[in-house]
Amino acid sequence: MSDPKxxxxxxxxxxxxxxxxxxxxxxxxxxxxxxxxxxxxxxLKEHHKQLKKKEQEKLKSxxxxxxxxxxxxxxxxxxxxxKPLPLFEKPKPTRPRRTSxxxxxxLKRLSIKDLSVQNKETExxxxxxxxxxxxxxxxxxxxxxxxxxxxxxxxKINKYLLNVSNVKVGLxxxxxxxxSEIGATITEFAIGDFVIGITDPRDRKGSLSSSLxxxxxxxxxxxxxxxxxxxxxxxxxxxAFENVENEFExxxxxxxxxGEEEVEEDPVEVDVPKNSVxxxxxxxxxxxxxxxxxxxxxxxxxxxxxxxxxxxxILTHLPLQNNTAxxxxxxxxxxxxxxxxxxxxxxxYPLDKLNLILIIQDKNLENMSKFxxxxxxxxxxxxxxxxxxxxxTHDLAxxxxxxxxxxxxxxxxxxxxxxxxxxxxxFAIQYYDNDKLIDxxxxxxxxxxxxxxxxxxxxxxxxxxIQLDKLDELQLPIHKHLNCSLTKLFNGKVKEPLLVKILKPxxxxxxxxxxxxxxxxxxxxxxxxxxxxxxxxxxxxxxKWSGNLMNNLAAYSFYDETELRINKDxxxxxxxxxxxxxxxxxxxxxxxxxxxxxKYLGDLRKQDGMMVIKVEDF
Numbered sequence: 001m002s003d004p005k006x007x008x009x010x011x012x013x014x015x016x017x018x019x020x021x022x023x024x025x026x027x028x029x030x031x032x033x034x035x036x037x038x039x040x041x042x043x044l045k046e047h048h049k050q051l052k053k054k055e056q057e058k059l060k061s062x063x064x065x066x067x068x069x070x071x072x073x074x075x076x077x078x079x080x081x082x083k084p085l086p087l088f089e090k091p092k093p094t095r096p097r098r099t100s101x102x103x104x105x106x107l108k109r110l111s112i113k114d115l116s117v118q119n120k121e122t123e124x125x126x127x128x129x130x131x132x133x134x135x136x137x138x139x140x141x142x143x144x145x146x147x148x149x150x151x152x153x154x155x156k157i158n159k160y161l162l163n164v165s166n167v168k169v170g171l172x173x174x175x176x177x178x179x180s181e182i183g184a185t186i187t188e189f190a191i192g193d194f195v196i197g198i199t200d201p202r203d204r205k206g207s208l209s210s211s212l213x214x215x216x217x218x219x220x221x222x223x224x225x226x227x228x229x230x231x232x233x234x235x236x237x238x239x240a241f242e243n244v245e246n247e248f249e250x251x252x253x254x255x256x257x258x259g260e261e262e263v264e265e266d267p268v269e270v271d272v273p274k275n276s277v278x279x280x281x282x283x284x285x286x287x288x289x290x291x292x293x294x295x296x297x298x299x300x301x302x303x304x305x306x307x308x309x310x311x312x313x314i315l316t317h318l319p320l321q322n323n324t325a326x327x328x329x330x331x332x333x334x335x336x337x338x339x340x341x342x343x344x345x346x347x348x349y350p351l352d353k354l355n356l357i358l359i360i361q362d363k364n365l366e367n368m369s370k371f372x373x374x375x376x377x378x379x380x381x382x383x384x385x386x387x388x389x390x391x392x393t394h395d396l397a398x399x400x401x402x403x404x405x406x407x408x409x410x411x412x413x414x415x416x417x418x419x420x421x422x423x424x425x426x427f428a429i430q431y432y433d434n435d436k437l438i439d440x441x442x443x444x445x446x447x448x449x450x451x452x453x454x455x456x457x458x459x460x461x462x463x464x465x466i467q468l469d470k471l472d473e474l475q476l477p478i479h480k481h482l483n484c485s486l487t488k489l490f491n492g493k494v495k496e497p498l499l500v501k502i503l504k505p506x507x508x509x510x511x512x513x514x515x516x517x518x519x520x521x522x523x524x525x526x527x528x529x530x531x532x533x534x535x536x537x538x539x540x541x542x543x544k545w546s547g548n549l550m551n552n553l554a555a556y557s558f559y560d561e562t563e564l565r566i567n568k569d570x571x572x573x574x575x576x577x578x579x580x581x582x583x584x585x586x587x588x589x590x591x592x593x594x595x596x597x598x599k600y601l602g603d604l605r606k607q608d609g610m611m612v613i614k615v616e617d618f
Contacts, residue, residue, distance in 0.1 A: 066137065073234045075498045081361075097492040113591065113616075114209035116170040119163035124601065125560050127168050129479035140214040140221065141181040143196060144567040146302040146412040147172045147207040149448070150335055150610035152310070154601070155531035156201075170206025172613075173198050173564065176224075176298040180211065189223060194298065198305040198571060201564040207302075207526030208593065210615060220305070222575070231579055234618040237300045239338055239586040241367035295590055295612070301575075303585050306564060308574035310515065313565045315349075316449050317557075319509030326426070326447065328502075330461065331454030332606040333368055334360035335586055337477040338514065342450065342583045345375040345387075348573060353386040355429040357422065359523075390425035393524050394418060394460065412459060412522060419498060423486070424478045426502065439483035447504040451512045456520030456530065461499040500556055507538075511557040518560070525608050531562055589613055596611055
């Protein structure tokens, strides 16, 4: 056997560390180191503690990890938490004034409110677009106060049967307001100026907007001085249908309207009649269909721009030879017709001889007779002009009993009977020529220089079925003024439209100007029927260059004026006539656009009319 000492010498440390159960009281043998030291637990804790301390000091040295003095109380055993702020009693809220700046703040400078529509199939309503700031250097922002809306303005929607863009179609062209912001390069205007204008018809924006972004290079903008506003405030601009002995002042268009008549104290001062609101109330009283209270000078100045521009773009085609004019207006009982009549009888067209034939509805005959009397023997009569204005109706009065809300069809005249009345009106100016008989040698002096179509001419003027030989057999009253037959005068053996027969030869510059759809079946006053912009795509007369080419080939000159054109000189000329009290406009309604404006839109679509709209201050 081996020695126990030798066994102990070669025993493992684990075996040596376990005490023997037999010898509990025997002393433990001393451990021998074989190269493995025990884990330094205390040293490791101290080491990690030092590392953590260095890491915290390093973080504190970084400015992004420093705790600001205000948050020092969040550290342990540091500064005490700050005391809470003392509480004060909350003041009682006061009711704010209803002003745009106090209730809406910056909203007025960011968003606008306009009357617009997405396309023809959607309902006309308010839209809230945004004007980007800062505006371009050549732009101006106008706070709109008043705008006008007439039947023609509604036809703008007909262009957009399908509108796939996010830009909505705004309504209205004419406006008046105050400049609120100008671009850096604008020098002729200043903030706070009163302005009137008309928007570019090629843009989708409309004038019925709380704020309007104007580009003077495309839109028309005119500054209005205070003295002009004071003068306009004293002028009645609403068209009257009065007897010739009365003043040409504002009046209701009811045939049986009666009331007190105000007489001018000084009839020479025709440009400053009495106050419109007072005179209107005294004459019309309870029959007033709308209230003129609040019709300020700015409101009046928003009503004429687009109508005057439409009239002027038609009259640019009028050939003036020897300072005479023979003109027929088909649809003279419309706002455009009223404007054309007044311009032709104003100082803008000082003619030596004027023969004007007005085609109207029979129901408007009495009012139109009073209207034209103002130019032939009334207030606007001029002895320096040989003038004859004839009224011809295209329908016959319906004498049947008509129930309320009953639709009565228009009883149109026979084409031959209508043609004889037109011939009679053409020869009416002959009475001023010492009853000179008319024959083939002088018939061109009585033929027309221009035909203006506003309500549709296909039923009468485009027909070629008028039998002039049959009319000669009847020996009508007009034959006593003729030295030959109607067949010889109007080349009755050649089948051609009536408008070609009554127009002067093409070499004289005569023309047919249409402000509505050329192929309208019969006279109508519905704007959706009259104006259809979709056909302008295939219409060669829609553009100037192709229209000139077609006119070189056609038997007569034709001009399509269904699209509005604007001109600053035209607007200034219209303003001058308005200040001279030589032109007026038939205003059917004056409303605030918050007062259910939609109930008036149906009437504007079916029957020609106009309303002035007060735009709310956003």
